[in-house]
Amino acid sequence: TGEAWLQGVPFTIDERAIVPRSFIAELIADASIDPWLHPDSRRVLDLCTGNGSLAVLAAMAWPEVEVDALDLSTDALAVAKLNVERHALTDRIRLLQGDGLTGAHPPYDLILCNPPYVNSHSMAALPAEYRAEPELALAGGSDGMDFIRTLLRDAPAALTDTGVMVLEIGNEREHFEAAFPTLEVVWMDTSSGADQVLLVTKDQLL
Template identity: 70%
Template sequence: MSAPAPQPAALPVGTTVGALVASGAQCLADAGVSFGHGTTNAHDEAAWLVLWRLGLPLDSDLSDAPGSLKDQPVAPADQALVAALFAERITSRKPAAYLTREAWLQGVPFYVDERAIVPRSFIAELLVDGGVDEFLSDRTQQVLDLCTGNGSLAVLAAMAWPEVQVTGADISPDALAVAQINVARHGLQDRIRLQLSDGLGALPGPWDLILCNPPYVNATSMAALPAEYRAEPELALAGGTDGMDFVRRLFAQAPACMSEGAVMVLEIGNERAHFEAAFAELPVFWLDTSAGEDQVLLVTREALAAYARLTAQ
């Protein structure tokens, strides 16, 4: 029989928001849960869960400063609700975003559930901070977010460039149903269309910009993923033996679907070594993100077309 999941310790009447966060963080740490779906540590995740469960703003001040919510008392009934949420997080090993049905990317809220992976792409930073603008032009009008998942990058692209039309595409009808919720949530139905497609199969373009956060996790890493990641759709993560199966097919299809001067922004996470081994002759630009310069790359249509000719010889 497995041991019962650790739960926040019983706290006396008069327990505060700050005490619940501290208790919850200790519980998460003791249980050995994994993070990476919006938070990176036990304290931040505990704060997220406590504030969400109590209906308080997620950016609430929990410092020791006067006026902070840290010392606000919590009624016993609400303490019990918080404890139940922590117990569910620990026993289910689901990412917190699946429990709250919300994830934030670059300060923008998105609905999410188990039909799509929790949004966390570093491409989002580049959209908000203008990290790819220098590669675009006035001709950039048609933008494709391939492997759109819950539609977060499509929404952020439409927000970043009000003059463009965006298509969000995915092989999963379930993921597209989640994306539709987010397109409607942000009132972008007139500028974002959603398309079911296996790769570029139903997306002839021509596209001026392709954004893609594809399945890229290699087989060895897939086998070692924590339970929180295994709770997500495998289809959105598994990239084959070296993680590059989808990318190979994408690069073969892309030149015919891109306009002259078009570029592709591709996230490959921690797979740079596998990427460079698979595409040694392909010149790319590595883009700077908060995780460094080896997570996201940009490649031009011209480079992809030249690479296709080279490998066909």
């Protein structure tokens, strides 16, 4: 078992869950998401939670919210449990197992998702240290958008009327815009530019 830091917060890691690297963590820490949240926001979903790092950071950033942290992998959830307990957040973070939004308990004011988005060509070219991680957490199909197609279809039913979703897509903006040419989204500024993370409202998804 090892340790990794994200936004100054330590997390327990091992081979069962992907090493925490997420630009969404930056957006939580610098309050970039806050202007989009309804003042009464109380429920957050961290979808594809992996080791639970975004769920923990969200609970720390917004003390009034309760967070559901959902993953398909029971191995990943076992690591997430260690991190939720480590940061004494068991009363505010609920761990759930399911495929995509299956297993969630909507509605949510905010959905955070750092999903499998690496396309199959990129997947084959990943460096060795990435290939040592669970492929389930990385591979997103031929254009990287398999999971995201289903998510965008199902998300409106899982969001409150004022709800928003923040979605990390890595270097796949070109594939995203090709797959969803008519969808209006807000590209968020991160330390790696404005091609990594998008925000979309429920209204935009309808």
